[in-house]
Amino acid sequence: MTAAPEIGSARLRSEDARLITGRTNWTDNIQLPGLLHAAFLRSPVSHARITRVDVEAARERPGVVAVFSGADFADEQGSLPCAWPVTEDMVLPDHPPIAVEEVRYVGEPVAVVVARDRYAAADALEAIDVDYEALPPVLDMEEAIKEGADLVHADKGTNRSYEWVFEAGDIDAAFRDAPVVIERRYVQQRLIPTAMEPRAVVCSVVGDEYTLWSATQIPHILRLMLATVTGIPEHRLRVIAPDVGGGFGSKLQVYGEEVACLLLAKRLGRPVKWTESRSEGNATVHHGRDQIQRLSLAAEADGRIRGLKVDLLADMGAYLMLVTPGVPLLGAFMFNGIYKMDAYNFTCAGIFTTKTPTDAYRGAGRPEATFGIERLMDELANELSLDPLEVRRRNWIAHEEFPYDTIAGLTYDSGNYEAATDKAKELFGYDELRAEQAERRERQDPVQLGIGISTFTEMCGLAPSRVLGSLAYGAGGWEHASVRVLPSGKVEVVTGASAHGQGHETAWAQITADRLGVPFEDVRVLHGDTSISPKGMDTYGSRSLAVGGVALYNACDKVIEKAKRVAAHLLEADEKDIEFAGGSFSVRGVPDQTRSIQEVSLATFAAHDLPEGFEPSLDSDATHDPDNFSFPHGTHLCAVEVDTETGFAKIRSYVAVDDVGKVVNPLIVEGQVHGGLAQGIAQALYEEAVYDADGNLTTTTMADYLVPSAADLPTFTTDRTETPATTNPLGVKGVGEAGTIASTPAVVNSIVDALRPYGVNDVPMPCTPERVWRAIRGGGPEHSSQPGAGGGLGSAGGEA
Amino acid sequence: MPRVSVEVDGVKYDDDVEPRLLLAHYLRDRLGKVGTPIGCDTSNCGACTVLLDGMSVKSCSVLAVQADGKDVTTIEGLGDGHGLHPLQQAFHEEHALQCGYCTPGMIMAALDLIRENPDPSDQEVREGLEGNLCRCTGYQNIVRAVQNAAGAMRQSPAQEEATR
């Protein structure tokens, strides 16, 4: 009897049981005997020399165990790592976990208190006295690269960390005499990732054994990096990522607070916990995006693209963190999108400013690139008075052209942009909405309708190690899995991926159940602890299924290969004649003679009667290094109603047709798309990290950094086409970032489309009502930010 | 230090507390009721939502002393000890959670919403949950889960009583 396939079934998630009942293991939940609490004093200024740190008074406060300044750790705290030196001459400044001589962004740690509880620790911070000698803030990238600009790192002599160039085709020829040239400057505003769980760290030391719990996406990378930074031997350090409440890239990091907690536990010989507050986190969790894009597109009169020039300034913030410099470069491979062109030129300069460091945020480089090209395609359509879908169709790679070598040097293995677009158009009612738009324009309705398009692709499944090597990334891109078949036939799967909301415990069990023919309930998935899963590259870049899932697939195959030998022995048949299906081994042509995988497992455990020379274990490991990236794609259509009197933009409908290849669990895939859309829409409409002229972050609370609620978002229509990836046996592509990558340009395109009759061809993000209103009025000065005035004051929408 | 008497999920507690102790920290750090997490400083995110005398509140914006003499229900007090509450069941069935950090607050807020409005429209659910932020789900499945749970609770109103 063969059960229905698990792969492709909408299994309810196993991890829900603890999450819906409050039996969760967040890092801040962890209690240990003698646990102390740390709190960090942070720089209140954007840029200054530290001339004095006096911690004496703080040490006298009740409940305080210890207080340290950065200088107290200067000899052992090392420098926080950057694993991606993108060029040989990249400027890489020292980055002490706790500042010693200079602070370079508001929120940078300056001193740390350790006390008996979090209240005492917070109180003692106020007793620390720090003298700062002001240095000029560096806030504007375009100013920062000018001759004689104030410097973030004076000793480096420049604010430019690197310049990275990619060229393909003859760009001059493409632009020479081009019938159409579109030039635009777009700004990718700075975002705060805002995982719902704030960061938290617990560190315990017993003898020379260190255990560090952290709300991290990357327990494995973190262990290696912490060992490197602190000198604690890697094999003495265990890193655990317990339940982790979202990451979106923000927990793909090695944070100073993690290093500090390790050093504090070591120095004090007692366990230490640190949990950040939201306002602390908004200023100090790495930020995302923040690019100035100067784009030029050359095209034929019929809309076919000749060439694309991309010139980026990417804000690094004050320091280079784990993959800071590489993030914008991931966009280098994506600015061409799904389109064919003859020439492409990409230049990116990484710029230091006295702001919070940037790093990966959901999509990491690809949303920025997708935004650029998808906005340009709409501009091109407008220039040529063509339907924006038609311009895209004239340029995209036709489905029969796959595999296709793109101008950016990637090979797209598969895709069907026609199918996804056709489906999306139909679900959306594209023609009807265009008719309504025309009608509203005709009668000059104060509420105008706009239609936004995004026919996107992305690269995920990070990543082929050889490619990472060629990009000077400091590690490989493989993933590991092991499968342990227990005597009772139950199965433990250990994965190097580190889920923090994605549902690996369910999806991995589905893959295993299908491959081994065991019930779904008989599989347990273990992850997120370097002692349980010693090998892994963790979870980011929509890689877990496309890389880690394939590792698991391969490990299961190895189990079956081993089990076949045992089964052949038990069935007294030749191994070549053994067939395996539905968890059962049989001899070809003798279907009534079978051994279940559970029987084989028990026999292997007993080991009384095994084939000659057989090692008595079915357990298997696999490490998978992908041959290529995977390339999810899709067509997203957004209809927006813009109130031209107030500038308020309201999404009326949103259709997302995604092609993420084969699907292991459609429920999880749909959820990933929904959440991705919400974040991409949030960039288009709501979110922006704002610094004032002195370099103070003014969006430190959720009252000012506007994360949308249920009341602010529409009901999405989602659907899929399924063009399997040809580069992995599961046919999967990855779905974690697709929604975010696709949706931002769809929304902005829809707003600009609504406002075309007003001569508008851009609205800067986020498209706030005021910006929309100003665009309609034909520009005018941007408002100045004067924090503190006019309500809010860091308080909620509530009133006492 | 003031003394508070509070009943939390059916258990009575008498404790001396600092006046400034937040109810959320009292639950988490003193009582070990860590099912209720904290997500912000400004009462915007709603992760810490519990019921105080049957009404939803953000436990990070209530002092423990203000809860004196009152009854607190947290996510850990839902269900009858064996089965899941209809809201918990619906969140599971509709895939209304991913990382799960907002889920306790979201469920407690939804419970309050259904108490007020046993048969809400989608828009009423969205507006009723405006004080609870989720970063993973885009809310769509949450809305569906609350609708389904409301339907189930209309079928068997006794379930709701069991949570008081």
Next chain:
Amino acid sequence: MIPGSFDYVRPSSLDEAVTALREAGDEGKVIAGGQSLLPLLRLRLAYPEVLIDVGSVPELHGVRDEGSSLLVGAMTTHYEVIRDPLIREHAPLVAAATSTVADPAVRHRGTLGGSLAHADPAGDLPAVAVAMDAVFVTSSREIPAGEFFADYLTSALEPDEVLVGVRLPKAYAGWGFHYEKFHRTAQAWAIVGVACLVDRSNGGIAGARIGLTNMGSRPVRASAVEEAVAGGAADGEAFRAAAENAAEGTSPPSDLHGSADYRRHLAQVLTARALSKAAGA
């Protein structure tokens, strides 16, 4: 984040509350529902030495019918205001505006008196109070709404004065009403809000009362609009013409969510809309 230390007293009568405030001097702070105060304490933007919790003061509770007005106890929660039959009947604008305040959980704790005493010009209720000439009844006197809001986050309350309740006149019970709130997200503060009452007794607009949220350091009356619209027709054109005066005499802030000139523009658009909705036209 975590509040600094403070002492806490919970008086059980108005006299006790006043005495406690007097003893605390400048270092005392009244806490009602705490929904504005607690975030400020947690962010350490406020450092009172003593919190005086007026939640158990009986004089501050309940809604009383005084004949020509209602006296709404300061501790009446937003939740109670929205549902109170007397308020819904005699001062429905208050209930309508209150239903836009924050979110349900905050409305369970937050109180009418607390949000008014907080005197945040971005709050929704101060504009309503000035629109309808509410009277603030304190432990020692009565203060007209026009004098209660002294400045940004500053009320006319003396350090030892407790807000007991708010007297809402019934005079506007039959008037059309609307609170027009404009904000970027459901939870965000109003960039601009318009509290509007219109008297339709003459078929057109016999009179109007309009209060503006977040158009200055205190809630302001749009008196010029009130004058322009009175005696006129109840139609969109008349409302738009009158509303062109909405920003007159205001000094709106420029901040993260909107510049002053955008707010002036919004005040005009939203006032016209509020008039239309209040008039049912």
